[in-house]
Structure formats: structure tokens, C-alpha cells
Amino acid sequence: MTSLDNHIRIPGYRIIRQIGEGGMSVVYLAYQESLKREVALKIMRPVIADESNVVKRFKQEAEIIAKLYHPNIVSIYDVGSVDENTLFYAMPYLQHGDLTGFAYHNDEELIAVMTGLCQGFAYAHAQGVVHRDIKPENILFDQFGNVKIADFGIALSSGRRRFTKDQRIVGSIHYLSPEQARSKHVDARSDIYGLGAILYEVLTGKPVFDAADDLGVMMAHVDSPIPRLPSRVAHWQDIIDRCLAKSPNQRFQSMQALQQAIEAVTPKVNQGRVRRLKAWPYLLVSLLMLVIMSAWWFWPVEQDRNADLVIQQSAEQKPDTHKQPVDDSAGQQAQTAPIQALDAVSNPEP
Known part of the structure; x- marks a missing residue:
């Protein structure tokens, strides 16, 4: 836990517990009181103390992100600041993991994930x-297994791997494009490089470049040749080569072009389903809860029906004491006639 926990108060939100922390932010599970829902509340902490416009820049970027309505992008619910040094934004609470838990076993499923991205x-x-900051932790999954991109453009304060003071290096080291490493102009093709680095890591289980320190990794992005994929996944090599080209002009020039190349891959690896399709346990639990709730709701009704049926059957079997009495005088006379005749024979009149 952090020192923020002792005093942080965000109007309109009730903080439940901390669920994550980084060099520039703390993420809390919180309850949004106005809409009565759980949200992920990310509280940004400026690291560069002398950057007076950090709040303004954060708000401007957050407003842009809030306009990105797309099924594969995590939306922002709210953005604001408590004071000059405490910035925050609220987003959906996605608790079904990120790309770090994605196990590659199936080309078709990997193609589906990459297509969504x-x-x-x-x-x-x-x-x-x-x-500008593509990394597996920023690629999340919802309860249905759909991929969601998080943290768009929110790179205003620095951790060790985020900023330098004047020449800003924006991005995470293992997914940094050469132009980012050199503090050059960054455009959409830098994101293509970052996505290619993630694809390489998913396919091999290790980063495309690694070194003893951050500087070594950055220099590898700039100078080292693109590594070869193992033979098992070599059918992805052409895409890796074009994503990780040192010059932006030699990469795919758009995400649409990259998507077309990914969709053209002939699936060769099929060793079972991957993590993305494991939303079915949640659906099964939901169905089970529905059945339980239905049984709980209709059980008293059925009990009442059974009770009414028993009462009705009992009423039908019980004699009706309110029926009119039957006139049985003729029958009684028929029964007493032989007795009267016998008395007459035994006692003749004088």
C-alpha cells in the first residue's frame, strides 16, 4: 500500500482497495456513488516536480481518450484533479487479466486477438x-474474452523507464521503437513497432531484445538485427520483420495493412484453446445463478399451488352436510308391514 491510502479522497467515489501500483500512478477499485458501479480509479502522481502544466496536459489527453468509442479500447468514465498534484481518471473495472497471462497455443486464436488490437x-x-506505451499490461480482457487496449496516451509523468527531463522517451523499454529510443518524431508506425514486439514475445515467450540495463535494450532497438523465430512459428517471420524494421518507412504503414497481413497467415499451430476463450466459466456460473434464483422465486408459488390442490381434493371427498334429507317413509312402511301382519295373526280381534 502507498502513503496515498491514508489521505486520498476523490469526491463521488468510495475507494475500496488498491489493485495496482506503478512508478507514476496507483490504481484502486472504487465505487462510483452516482451510478452505483465499481470502477478502476487511476490516480496519477507527477514525478517531474518542475512541470507546472502537467495537470493541463493530462486533462487534454484524457479528453481525447474519452472520445475513443471502440469495442477494443477501454473507455474513460471520468477525469479530473483533486488538487494541483493529484490527478485521476475512472475507467471500467476489468478483472479478467491482461496479455501477460496469454498462452500461445493456437494460431487462430492469436490471429483473432491481434486482429482486435x-x-x-x-x-x-x-x-x-x-x-506510445504499448505493453502487455496495457492489453486487457473483458469477461467475454474480448481484447481491450488501455492507457492511451497517458504518459505525462515519468518513472525510470518513461521520461527524461527535456528529451522525452515515452514508452516501455522492451516495446520501444528506435525513433522513441532516439527521442525522434513518433507517429502511428511506432505503435506498429510496439505491437510487433508484443507479437514476438507472445510467439517466443521472451522479449525481442534484452540486456543488462535499459540503455542496452534501447541500443538494441536501434542497432541490433531482428531475431529469427523458432521453426515452429517461422510462418510469422515476415510479419515480425516488417513490424520491427528500424526505419518507419520500411514497416507496415498502417494498422489496416498489418491486420490484412495477419489475417492472411495460414494457421499451423493448434494445440488447444488459449486464455482468451476462458470466459465460459463465467457464463456457466451466471447460468447456474439464474437457475438457483428461478428455483428460489418459483418454489413458494409451487408450494402454494400444492397446498391449494390438497385442500380442494379434501373438500371434494368430505360428505355434504347441507344436502336436503330424503323422504324414506315409504321404505319404512314397507319394512314394518310384515311385522304388522304377523301381529294380526297372533292376536285376532274378538
Whole structure:
């Protein structure tokens, strides 16, 4: 837990617990009182103390992100600041993991995930928004297994791997494009490089470049040749080569072009379903809860019906004491006639 926990108060939100922390922010599970829902509340903490316009820049970027309505982009519910040094934004609470938990076993499923990412990034690029900080932790899954891109453009304060003071290096080291590493102009093709680095890591289980320190990794992005994929996944090599080209002009020029290349891959690996399709347990639990609730709702009704049926049957079997009495005088006379005749024979009149 952080020192923020002792005093942080965001009007309109009730903080439940901390669910994440980074060099520039803390993420809380919170309850939005106005709409009565759980949200993820990310509280940004400026690290560069002398950057007086950090709040303004954060709000401007957050307003842009809030306009990105797309099925593969995590939306922002609310954005604001409590004071000059405490910024926050609220977003959906997605608790079904991120790409770090994605296990590659199936080309078709990987193609589906990558296609969703390309579509989300293409939409953002069309709105003039470049992510600049692509990494597996920023690629989330919802309860249905759909992929969601998070943290668009929110890179205003720095951790060790985020900013330098004047020449800003924006991005996470292992997914940093060469132009980002050199503090050059960044455009949508930097996101293509970052997505290619993620694809390489998913396919191999290790980062495309690694070194003893951050500087070594950055230099590898700039100078080192693109590594070869293992033979098992070599059918992805052409896409990796074009995503990770050192020059932006030699990469795919748009996310749409990358998507077309990914969809053209002939699936060769099929060792079962991957993590993305594991939304079915949640659906099964929901169905079970529905059955339980239905039984709970209709059980008293059925009990009442059974009770009414028993009462009705009992009433039908019980004699009706209110019926009119039957006139049985003729029958009684028929029964007493032989007795009267016998008395007459035994006692003749004088």
C-alpha cells in the first residue's frame, strides 16, 4: 500500500482497495456513488516536480481518450484533479487479466486477438491519437474474452523507464521503437513497432531484445538485427520483420495493412484453446445463478399451488352436510308391514 491510502479522497467515489501500483500512478477499485458501479480509479502522481502544466496536459489527453468509442479500447468514465498534484481518471473495472497471462497455443486464436488490437489501434490513429506505451499490461480482457487496449496516451509523468527531463522517451523499454529510443518524431508506425514486439514475445515467450540495463535494450532497438523465430512459428517471420524494421518507412504503414497481413497467415499451430476463450466459466456460473434464483422465486408459488390442490381434493371427498334429507317413509312402511301382519295373526280381534 502507498502513503496515498491514508489521505486520498476523490469526491463521488468510495475507494475500496488498491489493485495496482506503478512508478507514476496507483490504481484502486472504487465505487462510483452516482451510478452505483465499481470502477478502476487511476490516480496519477507527477514525478517531474518542475512541470507546472502537467495537470493541463493530462486533462487534454484524457479528453481525447474519452472520445475513443471502440469495442477494443477501454473507455474513460471520468477525469479530473483533486488538487494541483493529484490527478485521476475512472475507467471500467476489468478483472479478467491482461496479455501477460496469454498462452500461445493456437494460431487462430492469436490471429483473432491481434486482429482486435489492430482494429482498436487503427481507430485511435484515425482520431489522431498515438498510444506510445504499448505493453502487455496495457492489453486487457473483458469477461467475454474480448481484447481491450488501455492507457492511451497517458504518459505525462515519468518513472525510470518513461521520461527524461527535456528529451522525452515515452514508452516501455522492451516495446520501444528506435525513433522513441532516439527521442525522434513518433507517429502511428511506432505503435506498429510496439505491437510487433508484443507479437514476438507472445510467439517466443521472451522479449525481442534484452540486456543488462535499459540503455542496452534501447541500443538494441536501434542497432541490433531482428531475431529469427523458432521453426515452429517461422510462418510469422515476415510479419515480425516488417513490424520491427528500424526505419518507419520500411514497416507496415498502417494498422489496416498489418491486420490484412495477419489475417492472411495460414494457421499451423493448434494445440488447444488459449486464455482468451476462458470466459465460459463465467457464463456457466451466471447460468447456474439464474437457475438457483428461478428455483428460489418459483418454489413458494409451487408450494402454494400444492397446498391449494390438497385442500380442494379434501373438500371434494368430505360428505355434504347441507344436502336436503330424503323422504324414506315409504321404505319404512314397507319394512314394518310384515311385522304388522304377523301381529294380526297372533292376536285376532274378538
